[in-house]
Amino acid sequence: MAVCARLCGGGQSRRCRRRQRPNQPDQSSDSDMDEEEEERIEGRRKSYGGGGPESGSLADLPPELLVEILSMLPGTALPDVALVCKRFRQIINTETIWRRRCVEEFGVMDDLRKMEVGGMSSYDLYVKLLHPYRHILGLWQPDIGPYGGLLNVVVDGLFVIGWMYLPPHDPRVEDPMRRRPLFRIHVWESKKATVECMYGHKGPHTGDIQTGKKDEFSTKCNQTDHHRMPGGRQEEFRTWLEEEWGRTLEEIFHEHMQELILMKFIYTSQYDNCLTYRRIYLPPAMPSDLLRPGLFKGTYGSHGLEIVMLSFRQTSARATKITGDPNVPAGQLTLDVDLSRPVVLPDLEQQRNIEELSRLVLEVQEEARREATQASGAAAGASGAAAGASGPAAGASDSRQPGPGIAATDHPEAQPFVLPVGVTARNDMYPRTCRRCFYGTGLIAGHGFTSPERTPGLFVLFDQDHFGFIWLELKSFSLYSRLTDHLAHAHAPNMEQFEAMLCNMQSWTS
Template sequence: MEECACLCVLTSSRGCPCSQECQGPAETAVADEKHIEADKAAGCCAGSGGIASPMPFPPPPHCSLQDLPVELLVEIFALLPSTDLPSLALACTKFYHILHTDSIWRRRYREEFGLCENLQNLETIGMSYREVYWKLFHPYRHILGLWQLDTEGYRTLLNVVVDGLCITGWTYRPCLNTHVDGPMQFKPAFRIRLTERKSATVECMEGRISRPHSRHVQIQKDRFSIQCIKTDHQKDSPTRLREAWGLVLVQEDRQQYDCLTYRRLYLPPSHPDDLIRPGLFQCKCNAYDLSIAMLSFHGNYARVTKVTGDSKPSLEIHLMRRIQLPDGEIFRNFNELSRVVQEIDEQVIREQQQQQQQEDRTVESEGHGWQSPAQTSVRVSGAAASEEQPVPFVLPVGVLSRDQNYPRTCRVCFYGVDTHTYTVALHGFAYTRHFPGVFILFDENHFGFISLPVKQFILFGRVQNTFQNVEAPSPQAFLEMLSNIQSGPP
């Protein structure tokens, strides 16, 4: 009997006498019907040229996400974006309780805000990672990044960062007699923190009051406004500079303010063919403080846009208009340098006039921005510029410089235009003047510009500070931001 049972397991033949003997008449009939149907199906497959297949496997057992172990669900939820977690918490009670696990929110801290495992102060305020995330970091995540304050023509920078269990806004402060290679100086302007009431509070850290006082923040797309409940301090830069140095760099305004509006700044995107890496550079435009400018590349043009200070000059560099430097001797003869630049300037003006006439004839409505007309020269890429042999650089006789610690060798030079916008206070209108000059590339972190009509040299040094949350979401967003800088206050 045992040998027959083994054979019954290993074979599918219905002629096993053991199975017939062990089964009753009814069971034997049912079994015979199943074998007949299987034979018919096999014969049908064989008749149609197919291959007889064995009996189908039973369907796998039903498995739900809720059946997974809690440890595995914690790892899965920690990988999801924070915006998806509230909906997930509403799915079921199990998910709701799992999403109270602090390890999920610690991971969200690291990935979204770059925080390390250094939040030891949670026990002192009696809150969990989840509560701090949803009451502080998530509501104010859009305020992180680099911002520009433009009030009545004087511009400053604001860098908003995560600082432990706080969000702090640091304002750039110009420093007296600072070299362009020095670090930017920042001072805390406000902070957002959780109080004992377990709610986020915005505190102003400026003004004549020594203790922090409350502020109100209104966040919009690409800009935010911050308002003091107590109007206890004057306009920002002029008064402070006068108190520090006994000097007035711009016209002082005694009107008190209670609301400041900032607009977001994006750092320019980079491309492998760029002359050097774009970004922020410091320059000394006057004898008292440093200004911050932004270098960006736009096809055959580069633009240097001033983002801080009391004026709005900008440089437009024609990367197709290279100035040859035979052993750097051209810098020793100011008249020869002026002649070369003047010839290029006249040619550029003629081509721009011809292009404008062509646009008027064709009645094209699209803007050309910084697209260059047809050129015969070749643009110098960053790789080619790095291979150029340095040539001696000397400041031409008669050209003034506010920074004498400039490099003594350079690589390439291009024709450029210095654009200044002046406002006539008496009549209230503005006019623009263009000064042709020479853009001088020293190295990856330094460049300069000689404005020939005013005989002035300005040295630019790369800002060494690092910033987070400053990437533009798209090239169009960066161009729109750059256009808003040129247009004036928000």
């Protein structure tokens, strides 16, 4: 701020500052050079007609130029700049500056001028809504038992809105995500931020948001009577389903029984009580990634469609559940793929034979076990070697390099693909060509996440937006399609924070 004060002419001159420091040792030659440079600068100011230290200062610039300069600063820095001098304080009250901050920091676009006509300024919007609630923007996972979920909090027009993302109806994995608003925040009345619950048949009503721990917040509805219907819970649930599916409960019950159970659980627990949300991040993308990481919708047999997050770590691809089911809850690592172990598919006739495909995958699994045993034994021998050895024993470290074609920039030619006879799939709309296949394991468990185990399978890369997994033990196929929605404020700042988040997700549901 002292620098700004000198620029606007409010600070002391250089010579006055030097007189205030008489006890300092003699300046070095570098300092003398600095003084000479200051004298040259002062001479230039006078040559342009200036008469003292105040002339040529930042505060002497035309107002429109000052507005342009100060509007480039982040909104959090502007209050400090306003303390420098009276002129800066007047300039910072300019609506143009705050309008630009709303647009550049939060993406508010077309509604600003309409808002200003209604009597609310961009300053009010920034200071009373966008800045105070910036910490809840981004992706969150609700604490709903094993089911999890995906909440995206965004700036939407003149609102901050929390959208719950639901997978498409089973088995339409290519359909877009379904969105439902859970809450919204605005500053319409009395220019004070107001939180509203958006669920129910009576329209928006009062709610509350509490931010306590870092990367966590809670929501609460203050008028749950707005969720009620005269016929009670059954009528509420039936009406909700008919609005959601466009069909009656009886028409969809037998076909989607498991999904209905999930929906009823979410319905009865989500909107009447206080819910807690924990922040999740999208993984950073690396040049070596097999495909662009992110969120995918995938089929899980009788459990319907679920959302997983695909990420990469060294030579492995991982799919972590964002939504879950009573067997394998949200937050668990559902797929773990070894990208250093490609599987070469046979011709189409042999692909139809489940025994042949199982043989190929199990051979790769056995090879991985042998190498792990050898590496473990070699490492144990190296640890007992005499002191002073120049390096580890041969074979003590795994020197395997990633298999060819792992980088996302490598696009091998597509090869025909068909599911083996006897492998079940929710529909036949999977791609008929693939690019690469790798050995991997999938997580299976009993009801309540009992007796979890990893079972071998085949990871199939179709293209940049689709992959699949054949669960050999279950004789089941899961198809995954990329979630293409633009998700602002969602990417992890770095890989370390993303890895820490994944560890926390597993602890939430363990």
